[in-house]
Amino acid sequence: MSRPAPRLPYFPRPQDERTVMRHKSxxxxxxxxxxxxxxxxxxxxxxxLFIEKATGEDAVIYRTPDGYRxxxxxxxxxxxxxx
Numbered sequence: 035m036s037r038p039a040p041r042l043p044y045f046p047r048p049q050d051e052r053t054v055m056r057h058k059s060x061x062x063x064x065x066x067x068x069x070x071x072x073x074x075x076x077x078x079x080x081x082x083l084f085i086e087k088a089t090g091e092d093a094v095i096y097r098t099p100d101g102y103r104x105x106x107x108x109x110x111x112x113x114x115x116x117x
Contacts, residue, residue, distance in 0.1 A: 062092070070095045071102045 065073070065084045074082035074095055081096040092107035 064090075067093070067095055067102075067104050074102070 062084045063073075064087050066087050069087075070082050070084045070093070073079075074097070079097075081094055083092070083094050085091070086093040086106060089106070089110070091109075094105050095102050096105070
């Protein structure tokens with residue numbers, strides 16, 4: 035009697051039908067831009083989604099060659115520093 039072949043840990047799909055898929059779900063934290071930049075740096079993220087603590091706006095901080103930049107979903111008028 036022969037043994038069955040071991041099961042592969044994946045389905046052997048033709049190369050042109052293969053896709054790389056990843057799904058991650060999380061709740062954005064209420065953070066200041068400085069806290070978000072620190073977290074992005076610690077986790078080596080190129081960008082970090084969060085809720086800006088002072089305004090409650092959805093925000094993203096992203097890495098550029100010059101450092102980090104902040105983008106708000108609905109930016110309002112400029113605020114003075116420390117507001």
